[in-house]
Each structure stands twice: as C-alpha cells, then as structure tokens.
Amino acid sequence: xxxxxxxxxxxxxxxxxxxxxxxxxxxxxxxxxxxxxxxxxxxxxxxxxxxxxxxxxxxxxxxxxxxxxxxxxxxxxxxxxxxxxxxxxxxxxxxxxxxxxxxxxxxxxxxxxxxxxxxxxxxxxxxxxxxxxxxxxxxxxxxxxxxxxxxxxxxxxxxxxxxxxxxxxxxxxxxxxxxxxxxxxxxxxxxxxxxxxxxxxxxxxxxxxxxxxxxxxxxxxxxxxxxxxxxxxxxxxxxxxxxxxxxxxxxxxxxxxxxxxxxxxxxxxxxxxxxxxxxxxxxxxxxxxxxxxxxxxxxxxxxxxxxxxxxxxxxxxxxxxxxxx
Amino acid sequence: xxxxxxxxxxxxxxxxxxxxxxxxxxxxxxxxxxxxxxxxxxxxxxxxxxxxxxxxxxxxxxxxxxxxxxxxxxxxxxxxxxxxxxxxxxxxxxxxxxxxxxxxxxxxxxxxxxxxxxxxxxxxxxxxxxxxxxxxxxxxxxxxxxxxxxxxxxxxxxxxxxxxxxxxxxxxxxxxxxxxxxxxxxxxxxxxxxxxxxxxxxxxxxxxxxxxxxxxxxxxxxxxxxxxxxxxxxxxxxxxxxxxxxxxxxxxxxxxxxxxxxxxxxxxxxxxxxxxxxxxxxxxxxxxxxxxxxxxxxxxxxxxxxxxxxxxxxxxxxxxxxxxxxxx
Numbered sequence: 001x002x003x004x005x006x007x008x009x010x011x012x013x014x015x016x017x018x019x020x021x022x023x024x025x026x027x028x029x030x031x032x033x034x035x036x037x038x039x040x041x042x043x044x045x046x047x048x049x050x051x052x053x054x055x056x057x058x059x060x061x062x063x064x065x066x067x068x069x070x071x072x073x074x075x076x077x078x079x080x081x082x083x084x085x086x087x088x089x090x091x092x093x094x095x096x097x098x099x100x101x102x103x104x105x106x107x108x109x110x111x112x113x114x115x116x117x118x119x120x121x122x123x124x125x126x127x128x129x130x131x132x133x134x135x136x137x138x139x140x141x142x143x144x145x146x147x148x149x150x151x152x153x154x155x156x157x158x159x160x161x162x163x164x165x166x167x168x169x170x171x172x173x174x175x176x177x178x179x180x181x182x183x184x185x186x187x188x189x190x191x192x193x194x195x196x197x198x199x200x201x202x203x204x205x206x207x208x209x210x211x212x213x214x215x216x217x218x219x220x221x222x223x224x225x226x227x228x229x230x231x232x233x234x235x236x237x238x239x240x241x242x243x244x245x246x247x248x249x250x251x252x253x254x255x256x257x258x259x260x261x262x263x264x265x266x267x268x269x270x271x272x273x274x275x276x277x278x279x280x281x282x283x284x285x286x287x288x289x290x291x292x293x294x295x296x297x298x299x300x301x302x303x304x305x306x307x308x309x310x311x312x313x314x315x316x317x318x319x320x321x322x323x324x325x
Numbered sequence: 326x327x328x329x330x331x332x333x334x335x336x337x338x339x340x341x342x343x344x345x346x347x348x349x350x351x352x353x354x355x356x357x358x359x360x361x362x363x364x365x366x367x368x369x370x371x372x373x374x375x376x377x378x379x380x381x382x383x384x385x386x387x388x389x390x391x392x393x394x395x396x397x398x399x400x401x402x403x404x405x406x407x408x409x410x411x412x413x414x415x416x417x418x419x420x421x422x423x424x425x426x427x428x429x430x431x432x433x434x435x436x437x438x439x440x441x442x443x444x445x446x447x448x449x450x451x452x453x454x455x456x457x458x459x460x461x462x463x464x465x466x467x468x469x470x471x472x473x474x475x476x477x478x479x480x481x482x483x484x485x486x487x488x489x490x491x492x493x494x495x496x497x498x499x500x501x502x503x504x505x506x507x508x509x510x511x512x513x514x515x516x517x518x519x520x521x522x523x524x525x526x527x528x529x530x531x532x533x534x535x536x537x538x539x540x541x542x543x544x545x546x547x548x549x550x551x552x553x554x555x556x557x558x559x560x561x562x563x564x565x566x567x568x569x570x571x572x573x574x575x576x577x578x579x580x581x582x583x584x585x586x587x588x589x590x591x592x593x594x595x596x597x598x599x600x601x602x603x604x605x606x607x608x609x610x611x612x613x614x615x616x617x618x619x620x621x622x623x624x625x626x627x628x629x630x631x632x633x634x635x636x637x638x639x640x641x642x643x644x645x646x647x648x649x650x651x652x653x
Contacts, residue, residue, distance in 0.1 A: 043520045142608070156609055186383040186547060188606065191591040213521060216593030239597045255595065257525040259554035261577065262594045267554065269525035273490065
C-alpha cells in the first residue's frame with residue numbers, strides 16, 4: 001500500500017511567556033489508504049497538536065518549525081492557503097473529540113450536513129437535502145429523516161458523534177482524522193462508533209488516523225500504531241507486532257499500567273509524569289521515567305531505527321541490545 | 326457472600342429515588358399523577374466491612390443517584406439505608422450531620438470538587454473543623470498525616486487547586502474524604518478524569534488505603550476493568566434497577582444477564598488477539614420517563630420474547646449470583 005500522507009521530521013513549537021514549548025519534536029510517520037493508524041499516548045504527548053499540524057491549523061503562538069507534510073503528492077506546508085482550503089474539510093476531514101459542542105446549536109443537524117454538501121460538492125438545495133439524509137442513514141442513524149430536522153441538544157452523545165462522522169464523510173475525504181472520537185461516550189456506544197469507523201474506512205478506502213489514549217481501542221480498531229511520548233514518536237508498528245513485541249520501554253510501561261478485563265495483571269503505574277515541554281534539553285524525553293536509560297539518552301534524541309518488518313523504534317537501549325533483526 | 330446470611334456493614338434495601346418532572350404539560354398531568362423520573366427504582370445491596378462493592382452501568386442508569394442517596398446528599402423517596410449501626414434514611418438535622426463523619430464521598434471531577442479559593446490545608450482541614458474538636462495545631466498535624474498517607478508532600482499544604490496536577494487534586498479530594506477517619510467511602514468515578522499513568526497510581530493507592538485503614542468502599546464506575554481490579558462484588562444497574570449481582574470473579578467469568586454480557590463485550594481489550602464475543606444491544610437507553618412494565622431491557626435485547634413483558638423477579642442462579650432475567 002502506498003502512503004497517502006507522509007509526515008517527515010515534523011516539529012511544532014509554541015512561544016509562551018515561560019519559553020518555547022516543543023509540542024511535537026521530529027515526528028515521522030505515514031498513513032496508507034484503507035488503513036486505520038492509531039496514535040496513542042498520555043495527555044501532553046502531542047497527539048492532538050500533530051493532528052492540527054496535519055491540517056495546518058496550528059495557530060499562533062504555535063508554529064510548525066520544521067519538517068515536511070506530503071498528502072496525495074502535494075506539499076501541504078508549501079501550498080497557498082487558498083489551495084489548502086480545497087483540501088482541508090474536503091480531502092482531509094476531522095472528527096472532533098467533543099461532538100456536541102462542535103455542532104451548531106442553532107441549526108438542525110440535517111442543515112449542517114446540507115451546507116457542507118452545497119459548499120464542497122456544489123449540490124443544489126434539494127439534492128443536498130436528499131444526500132444529507134442518505135449520509136445520516138449511512139452512519140446508521142435510525143429514522144434519519146426525522147433526526148435531520150432535530151438540533152444537537154435533542155440528540156444523545158453517540159448520535160451527535162454519528163452526525164459529525166456523516167459530516168466528515170460527506171465530502172468523500174481520502175484521509176479522516178479522528179481525535180478521541182469515543183472519549184466521553186459510554187463503552188457500548190463507543191464500541192459502535194469504532195465499528196462504524198472501521199466499516200466506513202473499508203467501504204471508502206480512506207485512511208483513518210485515530211488518536212486515542214486507550215490501548216484497548218488501539219488493539220481492537222487499528223491496523224498500525226504510533227506511540228507518542230512528550231511530543232516524540234517512541235514506536236511505530238503493526239498492531240499485532242506492537243502488542244506481541246513492544247520494544248520501547250514506554251510502550252511496555254503503558255501496557256502494564258492499565259487494569260484488564262480479560263486477565264489478572266499486577267498493575268504497574270508508569271514512573272513519573274509527562275515532563276514539561278518548556279525549553280527542553282536535547283535527548284530522549286522519556287529518560288527520567290525510563291528504567292533502561294543510558295548516558296546517551298540524555299545527550300541525543302534516539303533515531304527511529306528499523307526493528308523488524310514495519311517496526312520502528314526510537315530508543316538507544318533497544319539499539320544496544322541487538323533487538324534489530 | 327450469600328446475602329443477608331450475616332450482618333453486613335452497609336445495607337441498602339428497596340431504595341427508590343423519583344424526581345418530579347418540572348414543566349410537564351397539563352395534558353400529561355390530567356391523566357393520572359404528576360410524571361416522575363424513576364432514577365432509582367427498588368435497589369438493594371449489601372457490603373461487608375472492609376470490602377469493595379463495584380456499581381457499574383452506563384450514563385443515566387442511576388448509579389450516581391444511588392451514591393448521592395447513600396451519602397444522604399439526596400433524600401431517598403423510599404427504602405432503608407443502614408451504615409454500621411446508623412439508619413441513615415431516618416436521620417435529619419444534627420444526628421445526620423454527625424453520622425456523615427463516618428460516610429464520605431470522592432467525586433469524579435477532582436477540580437470541580439475543590440474550592441478554588443481554599444488552600445490544600447484549608448480544604449483538608451475543613452471536615453476536621455466541622456466534625457472534630459481538634460485544636461488548630463492538632464488539625465494541622467492531622468492534615469500533614471493524611472497528606473502523607475495519600476502520597477502528597479506536606480509542602481503542598483499552602484498550594485491552591487490550580488497549582489496542582491490532576492492526580493494531585495484527586496489525592497487532595499481523597500485526603501479530605503479520609504480526614505475524619507470514616508469507615509465508609511463512596512467513590513463516584515474517582516479515576517475517570519485521570520490520565521492512564523495517574524489512574525493506575527490512584528487505583529493502587531485506593532486499594533492500599535482500604536487494606537491498611539480497613540475502609541469499606543462503594544466504587545461507582547463505567548470502567549469495568551477498574552471495577553474488576555478493585556471490587557470483590559459487583560452490582561450491574563440498568564435504568565434504575567439492578568439487573569445482575571455477583572462476586573467479581575463469577576460475574577466476569579459467567580455473566581448471565583444480556584445487559585452485562587453486552588457491557589463486557591463492548592470493553593476493548595488491549596490485546597489484538599483477544600476478540601470479545603460480539604453481543605450487541607440495539608438502540609439506545611430509553612427515556613427513564615417511560616414507565617416500564619416487565620424487563621427494562623426488552624426493547625433492546627436480542628433475546629427478548631413475549632414473556633419479557635412480564636415483571637422480572639431476580640433469581641439466585643448460583644450461590645450469591647442474582648440475575649433479573651426471564652432466561653437466566
């Protein structure tokens with residue numbers, strides 16, 4: 001599969017009164033057509049900033065300081081704003097974390113889908129209305145005709161998220177960015193939203209980037225996973241490989257820190273907290289929490305090395321212990 | 326623990342909490358009594374001293390209303406609540422205030438639960454001022470002691486909530502709940518707002534405190550994995566009623582109620598090789614305004630048949646395992 005989106009050595013910084021916050025530091029990854037790529041990490045790992053950067057929506061005082069973003073052959077960082085507008089929302093769509101507040105409270109949900117279709121697909125009013133109802137049906141909203149005439153406050157959280165997915169898909173995007181789409185929803189509703197995303201991804205052949213803090217969601221939904229810590233990419237692998245052979249000490253710690261429903265485990269919290277990203281020194285940002293830290297980890301950011309088929313890891317300690325095949 | 330066979334520490338019997346619906350039209354009122362939301366409808370459970378009962382269910386099932394009734398932040402519409410030797414549902418005024426010393430609560434949102442203008446020391450010593458006759462110096466000593474107990478450094482005493490991390494804030498809330506050495510603590514989703522690494526630490530701390538201080542917990546959560554870790558016994562709620570109750574190992578190994586099975590099947594397991602049995606309910610939770618004859622789940626249940634319109638009587642399917650389902 002060819003890469004639809006290539007993120008290369010991307011860094012995002014925010015200039016604040018306290019100093020420069022390095023929110024994303026040299027992240028390299030790609031998303032392929034038809035796959036779901038999970039991005040997982042604690043709060044403050046830079047997951048959401050990375051998503052904004054892919055949309056080139058980082059606002060001042062934030063700034064993409066270096067790196068490259070290629071999408072369908074376009075250099076997103078070099079594109080003039082007007083051309084980007086044609087991509088953003090149309091070729092790349094976003095499913096946000098808070099569906100209810102992302103919907104316009106004063107407009108029926110059907111009209112919001114209609115407006116999008118008229119704007120991006122140039123439909124007339126009647127065609128847009130019919131297409132909007134068809135979209136709501138496609139995201140499995142029961143009784144879509146009636147629901148189209150309702151407002152966000154009349155719908156449940158799961159229903160609002162379905163509307164957001166319908167809006168994201170209305171323009172037939174090639175890349176769908178889903179930022180914690182099930183956070184705040186009940187488990188059974190969340191499971192259905194994820195299943196829906198999976199089906200729609202398969203049907204449309206679009207790439208989906210799913211940002212989450214939940215390893216369970218990653219394991220059950222994604223094809224590949226990128227693990228992020230404090231703005232840096234720690235590990236990238238196929239989902240089976242990552243859970244079977246986690247190499248980065250942070251990935252291993254994450255797996256041990258969550259209680260499980262299917263087996264009894266000795267819960268082990270990750271040491272320390274996500275470090276401050278203000279005026280950070282060079283080196284691996286996991287070093288102060290890491291049981292395997294070496295002297296080199298403080299001096300130099302570990303490069304992303306190949307550790308097997310499609311498996312990449314950024315850790316000096318892993319490189320040392322000859323894990324690389 | 327077969328119920329009622331010996332004296333439990335906490336005993337709730339037939340708890341009802343009905344909220345009147347404001348602004349209901351005259352049309353609905355003309356036909357019979359004023360409409361009510363049956364948030365909690367005839368709930369009973371027991372907790373042994375020093376144990377944790379997990380109360381699970383999805384949004385709107387009434388679990389937080391149970392928490393607020395048990396701590397008497399809400400007055401129940403009917404039913405009895407006994408904690409130790411106190412009949413909490415009967416108490417009012419000064420005796421109720423005195424009884425509350427023994428019954429504390431930790432809330433979901435650690436920031437919202439703290440007064441932004443109170444320092445950590447004031448927040449934690451507030452229950453001491455209300456419930457004890459300790460001198461200011463003794464109060465200060467107790468605050469130090471309890472902060473150490475929950476893993477906070479005593480130099481946090483002068484700080485304010487906005488200066489603390491999420492995990493530290495929840496520790497302050499827990500310290501505040503434990504300041505007067507209660508015997509029973511209601512934990513309403515205490516780890517939901519916390520990040521993964523903090524969540525694990527708070528879970529371990531709660532467990533350690535329970536063992537060391539001999540606390541009894543009612544642990545309310547929608548996170549089944551955490552409930553499995555902390556609770557010895559679990560009650561599953563749906564639309565204000567108990568649908569299943571069993572010891573934790575039994576419930577997770579042999580869930581009998583379709584709702585419990587659906588809940589368990591929906592939990593994403595952090596292992597791509599483990600695929601849960603697909604067991605899905607249709608639709609969404611119906612409005613609690615509607616009066617449900619028969620099984621409350623029947624509109625969504627894949628197993629539902631004509632008999633489900635009949636009222637369900639909870640049945641003990643194995644010792645200590647009670648299920649409210651016609652097919653159990």
